[in-house]
Amino acid sequence: MSQAPEEETRTVRPYAVTGGRVKSASSNLPLEALVEVVPNAGDINRLPPEKRAIMQHASRSYVSVIELSALLHLPIGVVRIIVADLADQNFVRVHSTTAVGARTGQAPTLSLSVLESVLNGISAL
Numbered sequence: 713m714s715q716a717p718e719e720e721t722r723t724v725r726p727y728a729v730t731g732g733r734v735k736s737a738s739s740n741l742p743l744e745a746l747v748e749v750v751p752n753a754g755d756i757n758r759l760p761p762e763k764r765a766i767m768q769h770a771s772r773s774y775v776s777v778i779e780l781s782a783l784l785h786l787p788i789g790v791v792r793i794i795v796a797d798l799a800d801q802n803f804v805r806v807h808s809t810t811a812v813g814a815r816t817g818q819a820p821t822l823s824l825s826v827l828e829s830v831l832n833g834i835s836a837l
Contacts, residue, residue, distance in 0.1 A: 730794070742808055743776065745806050747774065747775055747776070747777065747795055747805075750804060754802075754803065756803070759803075763794055763798055765783075774807070777795055
C-alpha cells in the first residue's frame, strides 16, 4: 500500500528543509525560547520560505520556538534547526530562560548570593 502524495510530502519535506540535518551546534533551544528579528537583519527575500515565515512572525513581536512550530506546521526539531541557523546568520536573536551553562553541562554562572537574594525577595512577597 503506498502513501498518499500529501503524506509523502510531509515525510520528506522536513528532511529537505534542514538539508538532512537532525541537529546543529546550537539547535537544542528550549521550547519557550523567544525569537526576535535583529534590526537591519538583511534581505529576507533571498531566504527559503520557512526562514522567511519565521522572520515575518518574529518581526511582529517576540514569538516562542514552540509557537513557530505550530504556526509553520513543522516538527519542533526542524524549527529549532532553522531558528539556530537564522541566529548563526544574525537574522534573529534568541532569548532563553535557561542559563547557557545549564544547556552545555557547565556550572551555572549565577552566584549563591544572587540566588539567596532572589529567594529572600520571593519570601518577602
